Amino acid sequence: MKPIVVEQSDLNSETAILVSWSVPNGATVASGETICIAETTKAAIEVPAPAAGQIFHVFAAGATIAFNRPIAYLAASSAESSAAEQAARAASAPASTSTVKATKKARQLAAQHGLSLETLAQPDVLITEAHVYAALGKTPPSATATAIIAQPSPLPATGARVLVLGAGLGAMQVIDILLHDPLLTPVACLDDDVSTHGQSLFGIPVWGALAQLDTLWSAQKFTHAIVAISTNIAVRKNLFLRARALGIPFVNAIDPTARLNRGVVLGTGNVLCSQVHVGVATVLGDNNFISSHTSIEHHNTWGSHNTVGPACATSSRAVVGDEVLFGTGIFLQPGVGIGSRARIASGAVLTQNIPADHAVKMHAQFQVTPIVPTP
Amino acid sequence: MERCAQVLNRALHALFTERADVVLIGEDLLDPYGGAFKVSAGLSTKFPDRVLTTPISEAAIVGIAGGLALRGLRPIVEIMFGDFTTLAADQIINHVAKFRGIYNGQVSCPVVIRTPMGARRGYGPTHSQSLEKIFLGIPGLTVVAPSRHHELGALLRGAVLESHDPVLFIENKAMYAQPHEPPIADRVAEFSTRTSADCFPTLTFSLNNFAAPDLTLATYGGMTPLALQAALELATEHELFAEIIVPSQLSPLPTTELQASLSTSRRLLVAEEGTLTAGWGAEVVARLMDITDFPFASARVAAADSIIPTSRPLEEAMLPQPADIIAAALKLTASPRR
Known part of the structure; x- marks a missing residue:
């Protein structure tokens, strides 16, 4: 089964008109045969069948169609034909919408009192708080009282409700940071380790596996997310991209003891633990995990998905790519560049650039011996 | 539902069929x-003698149309982009608007001078403007x-057949x-309407349903859907009810509806797509003050x-958005009614 799309032919038009179908719904066509004519403000486009098979229309002639979205499905064989027909029918069905129209205040008040708004619905009436008060037999609070409550306060009425992706050691650090931030409220964690399910971290419950991300997002159970996996960069990156693909916004978790100097530019989804320092005019991408006491000096440029162990220190003008793994206690000379996906062992002092996809290993010179008690 | 361009096209066909003096x-x-x-x-296929395609000279086009109108025809001019009305400004302001x-x-x-105005399509600085404000307040010229x-x-029919004066459409x-x-049984989607x-x-x-509004929101043309979107959000999110007044005639300014709404709401917000300074909104506010x-x-x-950037994100940032209307409405309604 193949979706058939109209490609964007000119930049003047955002949509095209499906002028006519050249073949009826369910017809069998040869490869390259014209199946329909679409028209933009500049040109008429003959859309050919990409292969031989049976064509199922998504739209009727006259419809406004978006570019690169299926306008029909092609079944290459009779085995595919019912699937293609169903896909076309599903794509043409209008999205169902709730019929009850109500204001946010009305919805909140009705929810508080367990009142179903359906019972208040009348055609062509937007249900307001006043309608709900009337249905409850209550008097609305006086305008004065509302005005006092509505006085602007230094904080927004509702902050971000943050879902923490991961429920391990990293998550405990992230939740500790979020609990310090009056604007960010951690609501729950997700983790694929079933032993964490039903547990809680500093009072924040683990709701279940990461597979629930889509449904929880659709159900508006949270407003923002953050990845709390610290050391496994591949997992960290994938989780971030997966959530981003769903359109989920991220927050930065910044410990109150972290110091961000003037001109710092942060992407999103970053975790900055206790006592982290970011120097002036340093640019950090997205989804970096910076452990405590690390100092990223001034005028650094960092990409995304990097993780840094505790107490690392760069000097000025360092350039760090993406997905770099830093151990603990690493120092960089000024201007050192580190390529993407490099892995730097703990204790390294880097005086030269490290190319992408290279590891820096340390050959420790120290020995560990038992202490012989003096008689 | 028919697109607006198709409706205008159909209206032109109807005018050409109804009247032999329309060109x-x-x-x-x-x-x-x-x-x-x-x-x-x-039109040119059905009425080949009455569709005149011309070289690139907007002044000549309007000048010829002015002559045809003086001699009794009902000419319609199409200026390809509203930005090019500047080239015909002399003929419009000093000639066709003055003759009577x-x-x-x-x-x-x-x-009737038909011309497209407006942005939000990435056409850049000289094909995206809303220059109608230049032609407001020219005696003898109606701007619709x-x-x-x-x-x-x-x-369109009213402009071509019922107006004695030139109309910039x-x-x-x-x-x-x-x-x-258009409204069906005095309704458009969630809105009750009056015409x-x-x-x-x-x-x-x-x-x-026309209960006392919290504010009066005046807008026109391409800003209308954005204003209605903002009004819907103001109602559903904030329980603030705007009465949205959408004149189709910009100049001379009709004030009856604005005045009636404002007498209750006491708060006037004007939203337009053109640049702020000396815009239609300035005239609306000043006239109602008067x-x-x-x-x-x-x-x-x-x-x-500012000039309109070609980059779509920059264009979006420069143009008024529903969020701007909402923010202005919240600010306006934060203080008690005067």
């Missing part, structure tokens, strides 16, 4: 091109700018592709006083 003059009008936005499509007055009412010059909720066919570019959605009885009517939209005897607060939402 169309402009650039690139002939089929198969049918005008840059296809509003003139099919100069000749002491012995002649009339009923030219319908929204997608006006009866476009009736408005502004067609918003983004509107062309939008569905034409004034003028040749170029003013529409009023309400979300609370003619009302009650105090009211006002604010204007418009494009930044």
Whole structure:
């Protein structure tokens, strides 16, 4: 089964008109045969069948169609034909919408009192708080009282409700940071380790596996997310991209003891633990995990998905790519560049650039011996 | 639902069929091109003698149309982009708008100058402007700018056949592709509507069946869908009810509906797509100050006083958005009614 799309032919038009179908719904066509004519403000486009098979229309002639979205499905064989027909029918069905129209205040008040708004619905009436008060037999609070409550306060009425992706050691650090931030409220964690399910971290419950991300997002159970996996960069990156693909916004978790100097530019989804320092005019991408006491000096440029162990220190003008793994206690000379996906062992002092996809290993010179008690 | 460009096209066909004295003059009008936005499509095939395609000279086009009108025809001019009306400004302001007055009412010059204005399509600085404000307040010239909720066919017919004076008929570019959605049984989607009885009517939209509004929101043309979107959000998120007044005639300014709404709301917000300084909104606010005897607060939402960038994100940032209307409305309603 193949979706058939109209490609964007000119930049003047955002949509095209499906002028006519050249073949009826369910017809069998040869490869390259014209199946329909679409028209933009500049040109008429003959859309050919990409292969031989049976064509199922998504739209009727006259419809406004978006570019690169299926306008029909092609079944290459009779085995595919019912699937293609169903896909076309599903794509043409209008999205169902709730019929009850109500204001946010009305919805909140009705929810508080367990009142179903359906019972208040009348055609062509937007249900307001006043309608709900009337249905409850209550008097609305006086305008004065509302005005006092509505006085602007230094904080927004509702902050971000943050879902923490991961429920391990990293998550405990992230939740500790979020609990310090009056604007960010951690609501729950997700983790694929079933032993964490039903547990809680500093009072924040683990709701279940990461597979629930889509449904929880659709159900508006949270407003923002953050990845709390610290050391496994591949997992960290994938989780971030997966959530981003769903359109989920991220927050930065910044410990109150972290110091961000003037001109710092942060992407999103970053975790900055206790006592982290970011120097002036340093640019950090997205989804970096910076452990405590690390100092990223001034005028650094960092990409995304990097993780840094505790107490690392760069000097000025360092350039760090993406997905770099830093151990603990690493120092960089000024201007050192580190390529993407490099892995730097703990204790390294880097005086030269490290190319992408290279590891820096340390050959420790120290020995560990038992202490012989003096008689 | 028909798109607005199709409705205008159909209206032109109807006018040409109804009246033999209607002609169309402009650039690139002939089929198969049918005008840059296809509003003139099919006319040159059906009425080859009455569609005059011309070289690139907007001044000549309007000048010729002025002559045709003086001699008794009903010419319609199509200026390909509203930005090019500057090239015809002398003919519009100093000639077609003046003839009736100069000749002491012995002649009339009923030219209709149709032209697309407006941005939000990435056409850049000189193909995206809303320059209608330049032509407001020119005595003898009527400026009409319908929204997608006006009866476009009736408005165009009124401009061509019922107006003695020249009409600048502004067609918003983004509107062309939008569905034409005039009120049915005094409703448009969630809104109750009222339509004034003028040749170029003013529409009023309400979300609370015309109960007392918290503010009066005046807008026109291509800003209308954005204003309605903002009004819907103001109602559902904040329980603030705007009465949205959408004149189709910008100049001379009809004030009856604005004055009536404002007498209750005492808060006037004007939203327009053109740049802020000396815009339509300035005239709306000043005129209502002049003619009302009650105090009211006002604010204007418009494009930044800047040229329109070609980059879509920059264009979006420069142009007024529903969020700007909402922010201005919240600010305006934060203080008690005057």
